[in-house]
Amino acid sequence: MTQVVRVVVNGNEHSIEIKPSVLLVDVLRDSLHLTGTKKGCGTGECGACTVLMDGKPVNSCLVLAIRCEGRQITTIEGLGTPDSLHILQKAFIENGAVQCGFCAPGMLLSAKALLDENPAPNETDIRNGLAGNICRCTGYKKIVKAVLSAARATSGGEGSGR
């Protein structure tokens, strides 16, 4: 049995026929070919599959695609483009926050959700906001620095306005 789900991904509307057991991460990667979303653990532990659903971060490996009816999904492909990077993407590059890059799409989307909610986070806020995203390479320091620098560039400083 299949079912049609209508979902908006990165501003584009899709009607996709799927089995009810199919996960959002697999629809994104296999049906829509948005392979920027990574599948690591597949059990909600690593955050590599993080996307935004109606602006909030979710582990797409834990979300049934049929639950996305009428939702707005943002993947890393919708954050910026090679010609027009999002300020967080620029900050990650400038601060050397990407090594193998496997965690980066999920990290960036969690960081975007954090800055949307709290434009001037301090280091603790950032570490808490990214707590669900595991990085095996960087030791996190440069990632935190990158998010701080993106926040400073857009809001004027650590903890300002709080």
Ligand code: FES
């Ligand atoms: S692949 Fe989804 S949390 Fe690890």
Ligand code: FES
């Ligand atoms: S850069 Fe390799 S896992 Fe984060």
